[in-house]
Amino acid sequence: MDDARAGIEVSRMFAEFAVDLAWRDVPHEVVHEAKRALIDYLGVALAGSREPLIGKLKRIYAKRGGEPEARLIGDEYKADVMTAAFINCAAGHALDFDDTHADFFYHGSVTVASAVWATGQMLHGNGRDVILAFIAGWDVGARIARALNPSIYIEGWQNTPTCGTFAATVAAGRLLGLNADAMCHALGMAASQASGSRQNHGSMGKPFQVGKAAMNGVLSALAAREGVTSSTIAIEGPLGFAKLHAREFDLSSALDELGTRFELQRNMYKPYACCLPHHAAIDAMFALRRKHGVTPERVERIVCGMPAGTLDASTRIDEPANGLEGKFSATHSAAVALTDDAAGLAQYADERVGDARLVPLRRAIEFVVDPTLSRGQCTAQAWLRDGESVSVRVDHPRGHLANPLTDDDLVDKFCANAAGMRHHERHMQALQPLWSLDAADDIAEVADLL
Template identity: 40%
Template sequence: MTRNTHVAADTDPPAITAILARFVSTHPGRGWNDAVEREAVRTFYNWLGCAIGAARHPAADAALAALQMLEPAPQAAVLGRSERLDMASAALLNGITSHTFDFDDTHLKTIIHPAAPVASAILALAEQRGASGRALLDALVIGIDVACRIGNAMYPEHYDRGWHITGSTGMLGAAAGCARLLGLDTQQTGMALGIAASQPIGLREQFGTMTKPFHPGAAARAGMLSALLASKGFTASARALEAPRGFVQVVSNKRAWHEVSDALGERFEISFNTYKPFACGIVIHPGIDACVQLRAQGVQPQQVERIELRVHPLVLELTGKKTPRDGLEAKFSVYHGCAVGLIFGRAGEAEFRDEIVNRADVMALRGKVHATVDDSIDEAAADVTAVLRDGRSLHVRIGHAIGSLQRPLDDAQLDDKFMSLVEPVLGRAKGTRIGQECRALATLADMRALTALCVP
């Protein structure tokens, strides 16, 4: 599947680097409505649970061991662990863990997971500086806006080329959020964005490996370093984003410049953020949702002759692994997602553990899932039929999966998800306290009060 076409360079693009720098540095604090503020809190809360939940994953162990070889100064917390690192390394590691389960937030228009790079960078910096919860929320909203607006301008062409758009725009969002937290002026913020523009990170080839979550972590570190460099007078091109040989025109033939500037400061992309009920690639969610519904209708795995799945072409392009070998690979297997949805009635992180992926009944049902491409089906949809051994067929069509903008997780469902991730690592009592602090995030005088709770 490809949508690439050759497009000549735009030699007279709008000055989006300067436009974004002015927005980041001058937009009023809490300069949005209550709905935007609510999603900012929900985004941070969801991200924090995902980061803590994966604190003991082998990817976290390996990354921490490597970073400790650098003998870092103990400036910031590693969420869910007792170790401390320098703030840039903490941003990297917390970015890795927050995306390891593939359970973090999704900006559906671009498939960007914006909190992983942005929140990971600004929390580590906020802890080192003793910044307030209000300052962190402002940086989060603004940083996510920058990353997703650039994504809007390039998606889907940039993604179709093979870029992992979370990493390849995340360094810009992280730089913007950190510049805001540091109080950089417009000129310095432009330099931070310019420095970050030379550090796009992430290729889709890495999906299903530990390097996929490395992308947002590395973007968080790159964005933070860009802002720190700019704060000390380090320079970059003032047209680093839009110039003919600048970031956008080099990595994408789609250049919808208006997506960057339209309603800037009035419409906030965090408003369109969503939170996953299933711990895997977002395009699998409609198929899982359908299989969960089939189970609720009484379909049992042993009754199934085959499961016929019709999906958009992107689903098989991204998640067509028929025989995943471990949990990371299974997160990109629509076959595994449908199998566990029918067997367990859910697809949380537990259903993507290695032992479940290689369990005999799961493997058997996975082999009965037959997926075919149907260009008439939207990326957000799936058409699923369970053909039973007794000759009956049960059909479910999903237009929008649970967790989408049309069927969002409510606060109680988000609480349940958060506790399912945090309780195994830190215990229920501490998880409850962290949740209370997150709900009062705007009133926290010092983010170190929260990070102190997020370690064993």
């Protein structure tokens, strides 16, 4: 039986939660996590703003842009609110360096942060309003993703642009002052636009479709403010988003502890600039190198064991042709980590991925499914040319909830992402007001630093 006929008003419950959420309802640690997430997003978007895709999108919209309502991150140019949300979101996802939910493949911040950052500037909103909208949107998007996983992912949909469209809609709608009825209509319009295929992994199409989710969320909220209506059960209805995107789902679980348990507390931040399942393998390579002295020239063969469900066509491109494909090549991530003792932006540049000297090592590394391993775990056994064999195991890679990045780690990541930017010193000045964003009277003033 579909959830609408069972009397579960999922869309209405989400709408009322988003509209009614008050500052006093949010624990201090959740507010702090929101600041961490926004800082991580903005730093990654700064770095991503230099990617070729973003230049192409800017050329498209420079000729057709609307009102200068919000700044494009890393640029002096301002665009209309929907365009800013789109391009900033694409920049925030272009490097696949943005945060990820601990329990399923969902980049929780990029769509909702892009929506609140652009809408907040347009409205000259204060920091508290922006943070509350961000938390509300993050929670709704992640709860939908949780209810539909793993089925939606197995069906080939990318969680971030699909579920993230609802996150962006709720966040923008909250800032625009929608009431619960209008928010329901906005969610209905979001359901009409939520899309994104995993076939696009390893290409510009992946950040493009994620960027569109932020844009579509802002559009849905703006349309609802103008009185545009839609189905009010477009998530849970018999022909709703859940039924169309997943063979199995449990939307009632999405409402568990709504308003008292926040999904943002399940957020993880990436230390490495690639697909999340590779991170445990990268740490395994670091362990082989740092603890056992394994270097590429000593390797005969390496076998990495990974959990079921983490190795498929979208995460293991064996012969990557460019940096984007390298981010989804488990063998490249392992090979470059063992060779460079690093897995930052430089390791996924086109030039590094295309370095022919890495090819023999990539071909000497095999990834296999180990059903005894859980999400985030990895084993690696290396057979060396001198006959020696060494093995390592990683249970909690760096960035995992059990091995999290600290505030100082996130500042270091922000600084590294902003390195080389034309206005580097100005970007560095943004850190203090971002850590105290709840005291900001107008986030447009903070945005001007980025």
